[in-house]
Amino acid sequence: MTDARDRLIVALDVETVVAARALVATLGDAVSFYKIGMELAYGGGLTLAQELKDSGKRVFIDLKLHDIGATVERATRQIARMGMDFLTVHAYPQTMAAARAGAGDLKLLAVTVMTSYDDADLEEAGYAYGVADLVARRARQAKAAGLDGLILSPLELSTIRAAVGPDMLLVTPGVRPAGADAGDQKRVMTPAQAIAASANHIVVGRPITRAVDPRGAAQAIVGEIAREIAGA
Numbered sequence: 382m383t384d385a386r387d388r389l390i391v392a393l394d395v396e397t398v399v400a401a402r403a404l405v406a407t408l409g410d411a412v413s414f415y416k417i418g419m420e421l422a423y424g425g426g427l428t429l430a431q432e433l434k435d436s437g438k439r440v441f442i443d444l445k446l447h448d449i450g451a452t453v454e455r456a457t458r459q460i461a462r463m464g465m466d467f468l469t470v471h472a473y474p475q476t477m478a479a480a481r482a483g484a485g486d487l488k489l490l491a492v493t494v495m496t497s498y499d500d501a502d503l504e505e506a507g508y509a510y511g512v513a514d515l516v517a518r519r520a521r522q523a524k525a526a527g528l529d530g531l532i533l534s535p536l537e538l539s540t541i542r543a544a545v546g547p548d549m550l551l552v553t554p555g556v557r558p559a560g561a562d563a564g565d566q567k568r569v570m571t572p573a574q575a576i577a578a579s580a581n582h583i584v585v586g587r588p589i590t591r592a593v594d595p596r597g598a599a600q601a602i603v604g605e606i607a608r609e610i611a612g613a
């Protein structure tokens with residue numbers, strides 16, 4: 382089991398590589414694992430991803446791939462060549478099978494249902510399932526497709542852990558320290574609650590990156606995780 386610091390993944394959701402580098406410097410050894418998503422990737426973030434790896438950090442590439450199989454397989458192979466730790470793909474069976482074929486040792490995480498969605502959002506988007514049922518269905522399909530883990534909200538962790546077993550990585554955004562602004566997240570819990578509910582990693586962005594003291598905010602979350610692990 383990784384230590385408390387390695388359980389926190391900081392979402393580097395900033396516009397430029399310059400801003401991201403400044404944030405990484407501020408966070409220093411308080412953070413060991415970063416996520417580079419679409420905003421930063423489209424601003425040169427994949428170069429930074431390599432820099433972060435070279436400096437000993439772990440890196441999660443969050444591009445949420447979803448396309449025809451051939452394109453997903455080849456795009457996944459490109460990310461695998463970069464030697465990154467995690468990549469997200471949407472939890473559609475064709476997409477997951479194609480990504481698996483291209484991934485090699487790269488760990489693949491299936492995005493189940495966005496943490497900014499609730500049942501009404503799924504209905505509006507044309508789905509016949511509510512959040513709990515769709516996450517469960519996609520979790521089963523991801524496991525069958527040989528994916529390494531799932532992105533899901535903290536609310537589904539306990540049920541899905543029981544369904545998929547101990548080996549799948551459960552990685553959860555939608556995490557907010559007590560009293561923090563939820564923003565556009567609809568399915569949230571605190572860091573301690575998410576860890577108690579069996580998250581391998583929690584993903585936190587704005588509560589750290591937009592904090593007056595980002596390093597202090599990250600240290601407080603790592604401390605909360607450490608206390609939860611020690612008490613468990």
Ligand SMILES: O=C(O)c1cc(=O)[nH]c(=O)n1[C@@H]1O[C@H](COP(=O)(O)O)[C@@H](O)[C@H]1O
Pocket residue numbers: 392394418443469492494495496497532533554555556564566584585586587588
């Ligand atoms: O795939 C993700 O990382 C992701 C999936 C999801 O369902 N919800 C979600 O918020 N995320 C990402 O997790 C991060 C959460 O950021 P904050 O809401 O600022 O903590 C963002 O980078 C999102 O893109």
